[in-house]
Amino acid sequence: xxxxxxxxxxxxxxxxxxxxxxxxxxxxxxxxxxxxxxxxxxxxxxxxxxxxxxxxxxxxxxxxxxxxxxxxxxxxxxxxxxxxxxxxxxxxxxxxxxxxxxxxxxxxxxxxxxxxxxxxxxxxxxxxxxxxxxxxxxxxxxxxxxxxxxxxxxxxxxxxxxxxxxxxxxxxxxxxxxxxxxxxxxxxxxxxxxxxxxxxxxxxxxxxxxxxxxxxxxxxxxxxxxxxxxxxxxxxxxxxxxxxxxxxxxxxxxxxxxxxxxxxxxxxxxxxxxxxxxxxxxxxxxxxxxxxxxxxxxxxxxxxxxxxxxxxxxxxxxxxxxxxxxxxxxxxxxxxxxxxxxxxxxxxxxxxxxxxxxxxxxxxxxxxxxxxxxxxxxxxxx
Amino acid sequence: xxxxxxxxxxxxxxxxxxxxxxxxxxxxxxxxxxxxxxxxxxxxxxxxxxxxxxxxxxxxxxxxxxxxxxxxxxxxxxxxxxxxxxxxxxxxxxxxxxxxxxxxxxxxxxxxxxxxxxxxxxxxxxxxxxxxxxxxxxxxxxxxxxxxxxxxxxxxxxxxxxxxxxxxxxxxxxxxxxxxxxxxxxxxxxxxxxxxxxxxxxxxxxxxxxxxxxxxx
Numbered sequence: 397x398x399x400x401x402x403x404x405x406x407x408x409x410x411x412x413x414x415x416x417x418x419x420x421x422x423x424x425x426x427x428x429x430x431x432x433x434x435x436x437x438x439x440x441x442x443x444x445x446x447x448x449x450x451x452x453x454x455x456x457x458x459x460x461x462x463x464x465x466x467x468x469x470x471x472x473x474x475x476x477x478x479x480x481x482x483x484x485x486x487x488x489x490x491x492x493x494x495x496x497x498x499x500x501x502x503x504x505x506x507x508x509x510x511x512x513x514x515x516x517x518x519x520x521x522x523x524x525x526x527x528x529x530x531x532x533x534x535x536x537x538x539x540x541x542x543x544x545x546x547x548x549x550x551x552x553x554x555x556x557x558x559x560x561x562x563x564x565x566x567x568x569x570x571x572x573x574x575x576x577x578x579x580x581x582x583x584x585x586x587x588x589x590x591x592x593x594x595x596x597x598x599x600x601x602x603x604x605x606x607x608x609x610x611x612x613x614x615x616x617x618x619x620x621x622x623x624x625x626x627x628x629x630x631x632x633x634x635x636x637x638x639x640x641x642x643x644x645x646x647x648x649x650x651x652x653x654x655x656x657x658x659x660x661x662x663x664x665x666x667x668x669x670x671x672x673x674x675x676x677x678x679x680x681x682x683x684x685x686x687x688x689x690x691x692x693x694x695x696x697x698x699x700x701x702x703x704x705x706x707x708x709x710x711x712x713x714x715x716x717x718x719x720x721x722x723x724x725x726x727x728x729x730x731x732x733x734x735x736x737x738x739x740x741x742x743x744x745x746x747x748x749x750x751x752x753x754x755x756x757x758x759x760x761x762x763x764x765x766x767x768x769x770x771x772x773x774x775x776x777x778x
Numbered sequence: 779x780x781x782x783x784x785x786x787x788x789x790x791x792x793x794x795x796x797x798x799x800x801x802x803x804x805x806x807x808x809x810x811x812x813x814x815x816x817x818x819x820x821x822x823x824x825x826x827x828x829x830x831x832x833x834x835x836x837x838x839x840x841x842x843x844x845x846x847x848x849x850x851x852x853x854x855x856x857x858x859x860x861x862x863x864x865x866x867x868x869x870x871x872x873x874x875x876x877x878x879x880x881x882x883x884x885x886x887x888x889x890x891x892x893x894x895x896x897x898x899x900x901x902x903x904x905x906x907x908x909x910x911x912x913x914x915x916x917x918x919x920x921x922x923x924x925x926x927x928x929x930x931x932x933x934x935x936x937x938x939x940x941x942x943x944x945x946x947x948x949x950x951x952x953x954x955x956x957x958x959x960x961x962x963x964x965x966x967x968x969x970x971x972x973x974x975x976x977x978x979x980x981x982x983x984x985x986x987x988x989x990x991x992x993x994x995x
Contacts, residue, residue: 438804438885490804520803527800534796537972541979588989589817591974594981598988621828622820626989650835655882657889669845683893690896704964704970714904715896722966726973729986737985745976752968 412751480616541744549738561718578613586680596678604634660684689715792982925951
């Protein structure tokens with residue numbers, strides 16, 4: 397009897413030990429596995445998701461397996477760490493349907509597969525739904541500007557606040573003319589596609605019209621080959637429009653170098669040698685901004701700067717006589733030409749600012765009241 | 779007609795490029811990449827013209843014996859040597875890399891280091907306490923500078939450790955940077971962004987034509 401009891405006890409212990417060992421090595425199959433075409437992409441990926449496994453299931457990782465039509469299941473990518481719940485398969489071909497299986501791998505290399513997902517194809521979306529809010533705001537803002545531009549054509553008087561930097565343009569050109577010295581116009585390091593460079597070139601066009609009238613030498617050292625060619629054409633046209641093609645000297649607009657500090661050294665050399673009476677620094681600037689502005693200051697030139705590089709603005713404010721801060725650079729065309737359509741676009745810009753200002757106040761008030769949908773919306777947009 | 783065609787092209791490409799920003803579809807992205815590639819084609823032609831103007835300018839300086847005309851020979855020497863090595867052997871050639879790393883890079887670094895002296899002279903002018911605003915600027919700048927430089931740390935955390943507000947300088951500096959400074963920067967950035975969009979719309983609609991050499995259509 398005692399012997400039988402001992403055998404039963406030994407069998408029970410053995411069964412429990414094997415059962416425990418087996419349960420630790422056998423992972424649980426991943427559940428709720430879904431495979432969907434990745435939203436808002438060009439159709440080049442499929443996203444596979446599954447539920448997170450409980451911590452005590454002994455899973456050490458996941459392997460994604462993929463099947464094309466009736467083919468074999470093939471592993472893709474590396475073993476994913478435990479805790480992963482999603483995988484993006486970016487190695488797919490358009491027009492091909494794929495099915496997926498997520499394989500759980502235990503610490504003892506035991507595996508268990510999930511159910512196979514339904515077949516899914518990657519398709520590109522024509523519209524990025526995550527950018528809907530930006531698209532709507534862009535349309536509203538564009539509509540405000542276009543409406544104001546065409547409204548301005550009716551001849552309404554549009555007020556634009558005084559911008560001292562632009563008021564001083566004539567003063568600077570007049571000073572250079574009286575002193576018989578040249579005007580140096582620096583467009584910075586931006587390419588022709590840069591908004592600040594285009595704005596700088598627009599002001600240059602206005603400056604060139606006046607220098608054509610006054611027969612003042614206008615020197616433009618360029619950093620970008622394309623900018624050089626555009627600027628030459630612009631200035632030439634300005635001189636032609638003013639009826640002074642004979643005063644135009646192509647040699648005054650030249651390429652210096654593409655290298656940032658070599659350009660700064662070249663322009664500094666010109667400032668020291670030629671001592672221009674007026675220096676315009678309009679465009680995109682980086683660390684060379686203060687090197688140029690301080691050198692200009694040292695020769696006593698009247699300096700008008702303008703840039704959209706907000707980190708360089710303090711340097712210009714410290715070293716130049718006048719500085720166009722950010723958006724003032726874009727308003728220069730309207731301000732100098734007084735064209736109603738340009739002025740209308742400035743008013744449209746102000747409507748945009750008003751909209752943002754209203755959103756800021758509303759957002760702050762709602763946050764203070766514990767309502768944060770506007771903050772959530774803005775975070776989703778960013 | 780000479781102006782109308784570029785204006786129409788500008789409108790079409792402007793609208794297409796905006797739409798590609800909102801469309802992730804492969805066809806849309808290939809259009810975007812294709813247009814960007816087209817713009818690259820212009821670059822070599824413009825570069826040839828640019829180098830030609832550089833040579834022309836310096837040749838004229840030598841001929842006219844302008845001030846410091848001798849340095850124009852250095853420009854020609856630089857162009858010839860770098861082109862003689864770079865064109866046949868490529869930019870990865872050891873001689874080309876040696877010249878770049880041992881001539882151009884140190885000269886660029888020298889110019890950059892001059893910035894320290896220019897900052898000192900500009901700061902001296904900007905921080906003179908001539909009026910209330912300038913005094914405010916001076917005090918703010920002093921707090922931020924003392925919070926940033928190692929000597930500031932030594933002064934407030936070691937020498938002035940007995941002071942009840944010794945640890946407040948660092949907090950004040952961070953507060954200035956995070957609140958008034960950042961708010962002003964964001965305001966400027968918002969204005970710049972709106973101004974940029976406004977200018978883009980004017981260009982796309984053909985209202986602003988400065989890039990077409992100015993003038994009316």
